[in-house]
Amino acid sequence: xxxxxxxxxxxxxxxxxxxxxxxxxxxxxxxxxxxxxxxxxxxxxxxxxxxxxxxxxxxxxxxxxxxxxxxxxxxxxxxxxxxxxxxxxxxxxxxxxxxxxxxxxxxxxxxxxxxxxxxxxxxxxxxxxxxxxxxxxxxxxxxxxxxxxxxxxxxxxxxxxxxxxxxxxxxxxxxxxxxxxxxxxxxxxxxxxxxxxxxxxxxxxxxxxxxxxxxxxxxxxxxxxxxxxxxxxxxxxxxxxxxxxxxxxxxxxxxxxxxxxxxxxxxxxxxxxxxxxxx
Amino acid sequence: xxxxxxxxxxxxxxxxxxxxxxxxxxxxxxxxxxxxxxxxxxxxxxxxxxxxxxxxxxxxxxxxxxxxxxxxxxxxxxxxxxxxxxxxxxxxxxxxxxxxxxxxxxxxxxxxxxxxxxxxxxxxxxxxxxxxxxxxxxxxxxxxxxxxxxxxxxxxxxxxxxxxxxxxxxxxxxxxxxxxxxxxxxxxxxxxxxxxxxxxxxxxxxxxxxxxxxxxxxxxxxxxxxxxxxxxxxxxxxxxxxxxxxxxxxxxxxxxxxxxxxxxxxxxxxxxxxxxxxxxxxxxxxxxxxxxxxxxxxxxxxxxxxx
Numbered sequence: 001x002x003x004x005x006x007x008x009x010x011x012x013x014x015x016x017x018x019x020x021x022x023x024x025x026x027x028x029x030x031x032x033x034x035x036x037x038x039x040x041x042x043x044x045x046x047x048x049x050x051x052x053x054x055x056x057x058x059x060x061x062x063x064x065x066x067x068x069x070x071x072x073x074x075x076x077x078x079x080x081x082x083x084x085x086x087x088x089x090x091x092x093x094x095x096x097x098x099x100x101x102x103x104x105x106x107x108x109x110x111x112x113x114x115x116x117x118x119x120x121x122x123x124x125x126x127x128x129x130x131x132x133x134x135x136x137x138x139x140x141x142x143x144x145x146x147x148x149x150x151x152x153x154x155x156x157x158x159x160x161x162x163x164x165x166x167x168x169x170x171x172x173x174x175x176x177x178x179x180x181x182x183x184x185x186x187x188x189x190x191x192x193x194x195x196x197x198x199x200x201x202x203x204x205x206x207x208x209x210x211x212x213x214x215x216x217x218x219x220x221x222x223x224x225x226x227x228x229x230x231x232x233x234x235x236x237x238x239x240x241x242x243x244x245x246x247x248x249x250x251x252x253x254x255x256x257x258x259x260x261x262x263x264x265x266x267x268x269x270x271x272x273x274x275x276x277x278x279x
Numbered sequence: 280x281x282x283x284x285x286x287x288x289x290x291x292x293x294x295x296x297x298x299x300x301x302x303x304x305x306x307x308x309x310x311x312x313x314x315x316x317x318x319x320x321x322x323x324x325x326x327x328x329x330x331x332x333x334x335x336x337x338x339x340x341x342x343x344x345x346x347x348x349x350x351x352x353x354x355x356x357x358x359x360x361x362x363x364x365x366x367x368x369x370x371x372x373x374x375x376x377x378x379x380x381x382x383x384x385x386x387x388x389x390x391x392x393x394x395x396x397x398x399x400x401x402x403x404x405x406x407x408x409x410x411x412x413x414x415x416x417x418x419x420x421x422x423x424x425x426x427x428x429x430x431x432x433x434x435x436x437x438x439x440x441x442x443x444x445x446x447x448x449x450x451x452x453x454x455x456x457x458x459x460x461x462x463x464x465x466x467x468x469x470x471x472x473x474x475x476x477x478x479x480x481x482x483x484x485x486x487x488x489x490x491x492x493x494x495x496x497x498x499x500x501x502x503x504x505x506x507x508x509x510x511x512x513x514x515x516x517x518x519x520x521x522x523x524x525x526x527x528x529x530x531x532x533x534x535x536x537x538x539x540x541x542x543x544x545x546x547x548x549x550x551x552x553x554x555x556x557x558x559x560x561x562x563x564x565x566x567x568x569x570x571x572x573x574x575x576x577x578x579x580x581x582x583x584x585x586x
Contacts, residue, residue: 175392178361183406183457184381193409197396275396 070244094153102161110169157210168202310493311460318367345514384454390446516559
């Protein structure tokens with residue numbers, strides 16, 4: 001392996017992005033080291049998993065090899081791909097609605113006292129009730145179709161986005177608001193041009209946390225009567241006694257979450273770094 | 280230099296000769312006159328300032344000088360319309376100040392007041408943009424006022440990419456872009472290093488002459504006040520602070536700190552403020568005996584550095 005060190009200052013690079021966060025962590029010797037350590041950590045994890053599987057046997061723990069072959073089996077008949085697509089769809093729709101509704105509501109709560117006083121009791125009440133508690137009601141009220149699942153994901157996403165956004169609004173620097181008012185901006189202009197951009201990093205944090213919550217919720221949302229989906233895969237595998245399928249479902253869920261979070265972070269860094277979003 | 284004891288209402292001292300020279304090149308709006316009559320500001324039961332009488336003629340550079348926590352910034356906030364006076368009156372060109380107004384610009388001590396997600400140019404044109412000025416007009420304003428503060432080459436940068444001194448220049452340009460009658464400055468150079476502060480003080484004097492606005496400048500740095508002001512209003516220690524005395528600074532500009540007249544004024548101001556600091560310490564239950572000479576000097580220096 002050859003490591004070529006290049007000088008950090010590239011004369012052809014544009015001068016502007018001086019304060020941009022380090023985007024390319026994989027470049028240079030430091031980046032190689034990081035990637036190397038990630039690989040090492042994964043290998044150690046696989047080793048430990050293998051040892052545990054050998055100790056307890058396939059009826060309790062599927063080994064990495066068994067999981068891989070189960071993965072091939074499920075991928076071959078299309079079950080895995082369909083599950084990923086079905087679960088992703090529910091998560092993205094529910095989470096997307098959660099962000100689209102949660103952010104404006106959070107802005108209003110943070111900005112207008114009477115809205116805050118009217119909505120705060122409900123938010124403080126419902127955020128302690130986990131979505132799994134609503135599974136039965138969701139099915140009874142909304143049927144066994146997609147709606148009940150999407151609504152559960154929406155439920156788990158919307159509060160965290162709202163709370164983060166309103167916290168962001170209240171944290172806007174007082175001097176920025178005063179400066180804007182004294183420069184002649186109206187209330188509406190201040191909300192649009194100052195409060196909203198200042199709050200973007202908070203909305204983004206809320207959206208990422210909401211994505212995590214959505215993944216936590218998808219399995220319980222698919223408990224009842226889902227034909228297809230990663231959660232449903234995990235639940236139905238139990239009926240067939242296929243521990244290796246359960247492992248495939250769990251690992252796919254984890255990888256999918258990781259990928260979505262990465263995508264969110266990349267978008268955040270590319271588009272929103274100037275709003276001070278630290279990711 | 281004459282010491283005029285407060286309260287002083289209505290009697291306007293004739294302006295010094297330097298001023299008329301300054302008025303020959305007004306590029307921005309002319310200054311507005313501020314008048315504060317028997318004003319007091321309270322927060323609930325707490326009285327921050329009271330019995331303030333100030334008559335600031337159009338185009339004057341007035342420094343509000345006083346020990347930390349004496350209510351200078353509170354008074355300035357009221358002049359900007361961020362706070363309402365609880366008693367007395369506060370008018371700009373005869374109109375009561377009832378809220379924030381583009382004609383009453385504010386330069387904040389902290390550059391947190393800048394909009395970090397906008398470029399320098401977008402920051403400077405914020406006021407005109409909010410009031411629906413055309414793009415051509417915005418570009419003209421940006422060009423003129425970025426030129427005035429020497430930042431034309433930084434128009435496309437973000438505030439986070441600038442030094443502290445440059446950020447304060449952006450704040451000044453952003454306020455001037457509204458062509459205000461009054462520019463209020465709240466210890467704008469308090470957080471800067473000594474060299475940068477000195478450069479910006481000279482720049483402020485130049486910009487003020489070029490713009491012709493009225494300036495009210497809050498500081499606890501005696502030298503800064505002497506360097507910049509037409510008049511210096513010394514405030515008493517808070518709470519319930521008021522104006523202790525007013526000094527006319529008729530020294531030629533550009534000013535030289537080592538001018539004997541400036542040194543004499545400096546000594547007087549130090550005595551004046553020293554008295555207030557001692558009083559404040561007594562009020563806080565601290566012993567002020569033995570606090571004289573060198574010790575007082577040290578304490579005043581610390582005050583001046585914002586310690």
